[in-house]
Amino acid sequence: MNSFTLTQAAGVAEAVRDKASHESSAYLGGGTNLIDLMKENVSRPTHLTSLHKLPLGKIEQTPEGGLRLGALATNAETAWHPEVEARYPLLSQAILAGATPQLRNMATDGGNLLQRTRCYYFYDLATPCNKREPGTGCSAIGGYNRVCGILGTSESCIATHPSDMCVALAALEAVVRVAGPDGERTIRFEDFHRLPGDTPELDNNLKPGELITGIDLPAKGFANNFTYLKLRDRASYAFALVSVAAALELDGNTIKDARLALGGVAHKPWRDKEAEALLKGQPATADTFRKVAVKVLEGARGYGANTFKIELAKRAIVRALKQATEMSYPQNDNAFQNSNP
Structure with a gap:
């Protein structure tokens, strides 16, 4: 890990100014991904702007009848919040399917959106990776790519986004609130993350220096018929091979409204x-x-090694929609057990 300086910002405006005043800098929230990247020398900021004193940890009602998740609310606080459990159980279930209790106690909601890929080659400094070092090539194409993407890929990158929480947020059509040098703005969740194209080093559409301040959930939470199905190699602390957030509004046996988002298959949570x-x-x-x-x-x-994901994803979609209809949803599952719909 390289040496770095640290500033404890007392407010959002101060944090934005501090980051802008340093050429190579990063915001530090829970640090559960950033510190790992720094230890591996994948990320080498020379200055960190700490967000720990910022008043962004609340979870509260919005004037529109939805719920606002403060960017510094932890994943654990969010998953177990009474309003989230009651009104947005799909989100609670997705969060609890990810990481470990210890990590969820530290990881922040804003930081969850900014996770970097867990592609093997991204973390291996001895191999080319366009996401880590643009223009060097994608080692996963033609390499061992079992965990890589099957949708929205490009010749530059086939990495996947690792978050579980973000898959549920995509299905719920959340809105991301940000503040930056040019003021405050909102970004629709479907527009927040990017597909790789020829610039896979860019994970999202944040402008330089912008800071996530909150995530707004709409009033409609699909609390009656939903499921988050995560298929992985082991029952816990594993990233999804394929995951599905399914939410239905039913009138008897007729579907009035539906949301469907996939994880583990693309550079961003995938909706069609x-x-x-x-x-x-x-x-x-x-x-x-x-x-x-x-x-x-x-x-x-x-x-090659990830081609099995195509059939697995089809089966997972059918299974998740059936579970949402029947309200039968295991939180943990193994990709190679009981995967027939």
């Missing part, structure tokens, strides 16, 4: 609104769900 539209007005049956699964994966591409 055309596929979601195929659910609306249709009966909540396995046949309906299979048609939607085919639509979601129609543009998928495997790269």
Whole structure:
């Protein structure tokens, strides 16, 4: 790890100014990902702006009837918050499917959005990686790519976004609140993260110096019929091979509204609104769900070791939608047990 200086910011404006005043700097919240990256020399900021004293830890109602998650609220505080459990259980379930209790006690909601990929080559300084060092190549293409993406990939990068929380936030259509040198603004969650294209080093659409201050959840939380299905190699502390956040609004056996987001398959949480539209007005049956699964994966591409994810994702979508309909949802699962829908 390289040496660095540290400033404890007392307010949002001060934090933004402090970061802008240093050429190579980063915001420090919970540090559960940043410190790991620094230890591995993947990230080498020479200055850190600590956010620990900022008043961004509250979870409170919004005037529109939704819920605002402060950027410094921990994942644990969010998952176990009474309002989140009651109104947004999909989000609570997704958070609890990730990491460990110790990490969830430290990791912040804002930091969760900014996690870097867990692609093997991104962490291996001895190998080329366009995300770590633009223009050097993507070792995962043609390499060992079992954990890599199958949707929205490019010739520059096939890495995946690792968050569970973000998959649920995508399905719920959250809004990210940020502050920066040019003032405050909001970003729709679907516009926050980026696909790799030819600039895979850019994970999101934050402008230089911008700081996440909160995450707004809409009033509609799909609290009656939902599930977060995470398929992974072991039952805990493993990133998703494929995950599915499914949320339905039902009228009897007819689907009135639906949201579907996938994790472990792309550079960002993956939604296909055309596929979601195929659910609306249709009966909540396995046949309906299979048609939607085919639509979601129609543009998928495997790269060898990860090709199995295409069929696995189809089965996971069907299974998650069935579980949402029946309200039968295990929090932990193994990708190679009981995966038949």
